[in-house]
Amino acid sequence: MGKRAVRSPPKSVIPSEHFASNIITNPKTLRFAIPFMFPPTSANSGVMMIDPLLLLQAYALGVFPMSDDRHAEDIYWVEPKKRAILPLDGFHLSHSLAKTLRRDRFRVTANRAFPAIVTLCAEAAADRPSTWINGPIEQSYRHLHELRFAHSVEVWEGEELVGGLYGVALGRAFFGESMVSRRTDASKVALAWLVARMRFGGFTLLDCQFMTDHLHSLGAAEISQQNYLQLLGDAVADVPLGEGRSVLSAGSGAAAELAFDPLSGLAEETDSPLAPAFTVSGPVSGHAIAQLLTQTS
Secondary structure, rough: OOOOOOOOOOOOOHHHHHHHOOOOOOEEEEEEEOOOEEEOOOOOOOEEEEEEHHHHHHHOOOOEEOOOOOOOOOEEEEEOOOEEEOOOOOOOHHHHHHHHHHHHOEEEOOOOOOHHHHHHHHHHOOOOOOOOOHHHHHHHHHHHHHHOOEEEEEEEEOOEEEEEEEEEEEEEEEEEEEEEEEEEHHHHHEEEEEEHHHHHOOOOOEEEEEOOOOHOOOEEEEEEHHHHHHHHHHHHHOOOHHHHHHHHHHOOHHHHHHHHOOOOOOOOOOOOOOOEEOOOEEEHHHHHHHHHHHOOO
């Protein structure tokens, strides 16, 4: 999620057959080549993509994929030596953001426009002339979304998608991949909703990957690789990744269902599809989100 611009890890490429034993390091990241890709087919629009089971197993080990550029062909696994996380009880809710939430300036949904969010995150912008999301990465996460492991939070102004984020949920961990804003505070609103919904769902880890000034201002903290792996192990302990491909039919799990499903239903069209109250589905209005976050900010 902290990958607002392309970082520059070492340029050396590890042969794929040395995936497990040969890693190039620098003071901030480890980087090594991805070994197994699904070939192009009509089902994936003729674009190579990462094997979904391998991708989930990589997250459980603390690594994630990146590319150097939107149009680059190569993809690399990356493991930061320092990891940015956002403690779910430590979100910094400013007065101005709280006011934006309470006024329900934006309409917020989940998993209703996942492909559009990924595409928006991959677009160049004035503050982000290039991104790390190339074609195979985009297709890989679309496939994970179809398998109910990748999720999005969308922020709307009227009928226009103006911001949001996406990432991968596994057990009680959410791995934020990217967020985007085309209106002031849109990405902050998306992250505030994500944190509140994750708390309701019983998540324990929000992985932001790399630290940025934007994330730091919202409460993100940087921890050591060792501490991160301990938090990660606890969060994914109940995910049966060792059972092979059968895990792909199970989806992200109960925490993700509690967090995202109440925001993803195609309810009858009103001014907002979300009931403005705390309900059995947790906080589902901007006012309720702000109320919950104010208790710990």
